[in-house]
Amino acid sequence: xxxxxxxxxxxxxxxxxxxxxxxxxxxxxxxxxxxxxxxxxxxxxxxxxxxxxxxxxxxxxxxxxxxxxxxxxxxxxxxxxxxxxxxxxxxxxxxxxxxxxxxxxxxxxxxxxxxxxxxxxxxxxxxxxxxxxxxxxxxxxxxxxxxxxxxxxxxxxxx
Amino acid sequence: xxxxxxxxxxxxxxxxxxxxxxxxxxxxxxxxxxxxxxxxxxxxxxxxxxxxxxxxxxxxxxxxxxxxxxxxxxxxxxxxxxxxxxxxxxxxxxxxxxxxxxxxxxxxxxxxxxxxxxxxxxxxxxxxxxxxxxxxxxxxxxxxxxxxxxxxxxxxxxxxxxxxxxxxxxxxxxxxxxxxxxxxxxxxxxxxxxxxxxxxxxxxxxxxxxxxxxxxxxxxxxxxxxxxxxxxxxxxxxxxxxxxxxxxxxxxxxxxxxxxxxxxxxxxxxxxxxxxxxxxxxxxxx
Numbered sequence: 170x171x172x173x174x175x176x177x178x179x180x181x182x183x184x185x186x187x188x189x190x191x192x193x194x195x196x197x198x199x200x201x202x203x204x205x206x207x208x209x210x211x212x213x214x215x216x217x218x219x220x221x222x223x224x225x226x227x228x229x230x231x232x233x234x235x236x237x238x239x240x241x242x243x244x245x246x247x248x249x250x251x252x253x254x255x256x257x258x259x260x261x262x263x264x265x266x267x268x269x270x271x272x273x274x275x276x277x278x279x280x281x282x283x284x285x286x287x288x289x290x291x292x293x294x295x296x297x298x299x300x301x302x303x304x305x306x307x308x309x310x311x312x313x314x315x316x317x318x319x320x321x322x323x324x325x326x327x328x
Numbered sequence: 329x330x331x332x333x334x335x336x337x338x339x340x341x342x343x344x345x346x347x348x349x350x351x352x353x354x355x356x357x358x359x360x361x362x363x364x365x366x367x368x369x370x371x372x373x374x375x376x377x378x379x380x381x382x383x384x385x386x387x388x389x390x391x392x393x394x395x396x397x398x399x400x401x402x403x404x405x406x407x408x409x410x411x412x413x414x415x416x417x418x419x420x421x422x423x424x425x426x427x428x429x430x431x432x433x434x435x436x437x438x439x440x441x442x443x444x445x446x447x448x449x450x451x452x453x454x455x456x457x458x459x460x461x462x463x464x465x466x467x468x469x470x471x472x473x474x475x476x477x478x479x480x481x482x483x484x485x486x487x488x489x490x491x492x493x494x495x496x497x498x499x500x501x502x503x504x505x506x507x508x509x510x511x512x513x514x515x516x517x518x519x520x521x522x523x524x525x526x527x528x529x530x531x532x533x534x535x536x537x538x539x540x541x542x543x544x545x546x547x548x549x550x551x552x553x554x555x556x557x558x559x560x561x562x563x564x565x566x567x568x569x570x571x572x573x574x575x576x577x578x579x580x581x582x583x584x585x586x587x588x589x590x591x592x593x594x595x596x597x598x599x600x601x602x603x604x605x606x607x608x609x610x611x612x613x614x
Contacts, residue, residue, distance in 0.1 A: 174340070176339075176340060176412065177340075177348075179416065180348045180351075180352070180416075180419060183352060183416070183419040183420060183422075183423065184351070184352055184355055184419075186420075186423045187352060187355050187356050187359065187419070187422050187423040188355065188359060190423045190424065190425050191356070191359035191360065191363050191423075191425045192359070192363070193425075194363065194425035195363035195364075195425070198363075293423075293424065293425060
């Protein structure tokens with residue numbers, strides 16, 4: 170009987186797959202960065218005047234064409250921080266939720282948990298080399314400045 | 329299906345299939361340990377070796393004992409199609425880098441090994457080692473259980489200290505002394521080291537005597553009881569002041585506790601192995 174039977178080759182491939190998935194996973198963990206500075210940089214890249222984050226991690230910013238400030242924050246994608254982000258959404262605000270390069274007026278429309286799971290599956294297989302965000306961005310826009318709605322908010326969190 | 333069977337032409341012996349499953353599980357274990365220890369550091373051969381040793385001498389010894397027994401787990405028979413499919417499924421499962429996967433795979437393997445009709449003595453030893461290792465690696469993930477035990481530990485420590493004349497109060501898992509308070513967290517609960525104590529017991533007895541016996545059960549129970557008592561004593565020594573907490577939690581007191589715990593964790597299985605080995609001889613002399 171040959172030493173290299175198809176089954177043994179299959180097992181060898183499984184071993185290599187295991188090493189590959191583990192290495193890819195830990196490499197991603199090493200790459201994980203604090204999302205708040207990324208959010209601040211993203212708002213600045215949109216040409217906004219950004220304030221330092223407050224104690225709760227909320228970031229206020231103003232646009233040249235709008236005197237009222239907008240406020241952005243990061244929230245868990247599982248909806249567990251609903252009460253926290255409700256603080257940002259008052260009667261005079263419009264919401265834009267951003268997750269992995271997609272923007273929607275309602276968090277549910279982003280299907281964030283499903284996309285998080287898909288992205289993690291890709292990461293496990295080594296098909297993704299950037300960390301999968303566990304938080305989504307909420308931008309509370311002042312309703313007095315409707316032009317802000319059309320900003321390219323998806324830049325705040327890349328794919 | 330026929331094509332798959334063609335792939336399996338020249339089926340390996342069942343013992344080889346088990347050996348491969350063990351190799352894949354060991355690979356996943358090593359990858360988890362090394363990756364967890366060096367996620368932020370460069371990987372060098374020395375660093376990789378050090379992280380394997382740092383993950384626990386008993387764990388490493390258990391793996392060595394498992395691989396020593398791997399060629400003799402079962403009698404001589406070819407692997408069934410079911411066994412090969414199960415082994416490949418376990419191998420694929422091992423490729424998931426989540427840390428709870430390895431203990432789960434080891435537990436499945438241990439339980440499945442005991443169901444094999446032609447299990448040898450080495451196979452039985454390996455079954456116990458697999459289950460003990462699965463328990464030791466999986467115990468940290470049983471946080472709700474440890475949290476529950478932590479509250480009981482706090483209550484026991486408070487009761488014992490009150491019996492000793494010390495004024496302390498209990499609030500959930502908080503032990504409140506006159507000048508300081510300690511919170512019994514999951515890693516400090518008396519249940520946290522028990523899986524390690526069981527692993528040490530199984531390994532030492534199998535190493536010394538070559539098999540586990542029902543007569544060892546009281547010694548195992550004593551070993552677990554001593555471990556629990558040691559944890560309660562350590563917790564009660566931490567309560568009086570923050571300096572005492574620091575000494576017993578982070579300082580030399582912690583080393584003393586770990587050494588004493590290690591002595592008892594190895595002493596009881598040694599006594600069990602020697603006593604139960606000597607018994608038939610004594611009976612013959614009588």
